[in-house]
Amino acid sequence: MEFGIKVATTEKQRGACVVVGIFESKKMTDAAKxxxxxxxxxxxxxxxxxxLEGKTNTALLLHKIPNLQCKRVLLVGLGKEDDFNGNAFIAxxxxxxRTLQNTGTTDCAxxxxxxxVQKRDSAWKVMQxxxxxxxSNYRFDQLKSKPETTKRALRKIxxxxxxxxxxxxxxxxLNQGAAIAHGMSLTKDLGNLAPNICTPTYLAEQAKELAKTYKLKVTILDKKDMEKQGMGALLAVARGSHQPAKLIVLEYQGKGKKEKPVVLVGKGVTFDTGGISLKPAPEMDEMKYDMSGAASVLGTLKAVAEINLPVNVVGIIPATENMPGGGATKPGDVVTSMSGQTIEVLxxxxxxxxxxxxxxxxxxxxNPKAVIDIATLTGACVIALGHVATGLLSNNEALAQALTKAGEQAADxxxxxxxxxxxxxxxKSNFADMANIGGRAAGTITAACFLxxxxxxxxxxHLDIAGTAWKSGKEKGSTGRPVPLLTTYLIAQAGPTS
Incomplete structure (x- = not known):
């Protein structure tokens, strides 16, 4: 898809379609007038x-308008003018x-x-x-024997x-918005892939491809490497699986070596059965998205590299399956983490x-400037916040506020x-330094307390994306979140680029 931005008026537009807005009560915007x-x-x-009344989520496509040089005009409902905020603009x-993709429109102005828009500047609108x-152009059909043949006509905006x-x-x-979307597409692809394809080894291969494309440094630790590091907690999860676990490290250096990096740590459980504490069968297929944290780290690094941000970022992805089996970790086992702390697995x-x-x-x-982990960690977070907001917990209020601000800016x-x-x-545990669960109460909080x-x-x-990384139901699939949030945070950390 090709993008452009220019200073222009409606009268000289000769393309396939001109898009203007109509507020409720049929009030035309200046461009429509x-x-x-x-x-x-x-x-x-x-x-x-x-x-067309001008209500939100409505549109009317007009053809062959008298005296106009463009082929079509799309009138888009904006809702109530007094309530026209960021959400209304995005809608x-x-x-x-959505309307243009179902037509033969090749380009639009x-x-x-x-x-x-309330509290939003021009750059924000262009980025969105x-x-x-x-x-709108994203489709995931590469696993179908007969992929969708309908090609999207819209190519230039x-x-x-x-x-x-x-x-x-x-x-x-414009460049930042497109890069964020490209990062989201990678994240969606990884989240939507079948778990027999998107294994820990596959994630490692994708990291290598990303490193090759954008000249990043990549390090892959296998089981022996992790054993040398003393990663007993990570390896405990991997014991039941025939798929080898990986620790994937990607380093993006957009600034000098002395600059402390922001480290992104993404949970990469490529399929989660629950292990010996087996999950119920209904909707277990969706547990392929339990690596969405890992996918968002890769997507964010792709976006950052495309933008060429002057910031240092390290992505760390612990990747494994969680399977039952004769060698699987059992409830009651005690494991020793890399830190030396012991954990009773309840x-x-x-x-x-x-x-x-x-x-x-x-x-x-x-020696990080900040560390942000991203994980589909707790069902409790879905109960608390639904599918609208990502859960945030932090040991530093300035970092928490920076992420909150980035989330507001990114509409994420x-x-x-x-x-x-x-x-x-x-x-508390009677037999180890800590237990790995704290009971039903405050499940999202106790998970973060553990970390x-x-x-x-x-x-x-800590970002708990259990409710925001995935859609269930008819539109089942990855959302690409929180790539916009993370990239926007890193853009702010980089400071002015011009």
């Missing part, structure tokens, strides 16, 4: 007939591309980025348009702005924290939960 003037009132007449852009355009002063920042935002389905704790200890060697929201010392008592015991040497944040 200009088209109406050029067409001698034709558009107002159509709107007045009631074919309007999604409606635009969008007159939406000049619309005043680019990201949503690429998202021009974002039209009215102020030349916004051009430079707009071009930068539930083998609380495996994510076991592989993460060793990866978090491994992260210490990079997080919600902070407490990490108080009071909750630590729930992890916090391995992060005391640096600033750390």
């Amino acid at each position: 200009e088209l109406d003037r050029l067409s001698n009132g034709y558009i107002k007449e159509i709107v007045d007939q009631g074919d 309007a852009v999604q409606t635009t591309f 969008l007159f939406l980025s000049d619309l005043p 348009i680019a990201k949503l355009a690429v998202e 021009t974002i039209c702005i009215g102020d030349r002063a916004d051009l430079a920042t707009g071009e930068e935002a 539930n083998t389905d609380a495996e994510g924290r076991l592989i993460l704790c060793d990866a978090l200890t491994y992260a210490e060697r990079y 929201q997080v919600w902070q939960l407490p990490l108080w010392e009071d909750y630590q008592d729930l992890l 916090s015991r391995f992060t005391q040497k640096y600033h750390w944040a």
